[in-house]
Amino acid sequence: MIKGDEVMKLNQDLVRELLLIVEEEKAISEPLTSFNFKEHEIFTRYTLEEVVYTFQKLKEANYIDFKASYGDGIIMFYQIGNLTWEGHKFLDTIRDDKVWREAKEETSKLKSVPINIISSVAAKLVESQLGL
Structure with missing residues (x-):
């Protein structure tokens, strides 16, 4: 409760x-x-x-x-x-397990990170994997 x-x-x-x-x-x-x-x-x-x-x-x-x-x-x-x-x-940005782990790893240095920042980091990881 x-x-x-x-x-x-x-x-x-x-x-x-x-x-x-x-x-x-x-x-x-x-x-x-x-x-x-x-x-x-x-x-x-x-x-x-x-x-x-x-x-x-x-x-x-x-x-x-x-x-x-x-x-x-x-x-x-x-x-x-x-x-x-x-x-x-949002889900399309963080769906991939590898991208999610890497985004959380990159942001783990900070005590608190808003979910939209993790999403932004994940989007950048996706873009780099696509060569954009």
Whole structure:
């Protein structure tokens, strides 16, 4: 349960992983919900709160459509919609495992790096691999 005083940090690996999952598993005409997504293997590595928090941040970044309902401080229901245009653009930049690892390596010298900077670094890595 996410409590008002609980601190949540954005996990950049989870951001990438969730975008890949939504792209792979979500049908255009049917949302992923707390009913048909709750058994996903992602929950063996992350808590429901971490996953829902990350989905909320992905919505704020305009990468996905997402809704959640709460009752008594507990997540009652959530619905994951489609990736947005921005979500597809971002995912295409960080999709490749090698590019993702190299971008994170390059930015690991700093204590904190915004996700858009990691995306920019990844885009430059893709461009260099393409000889641009």
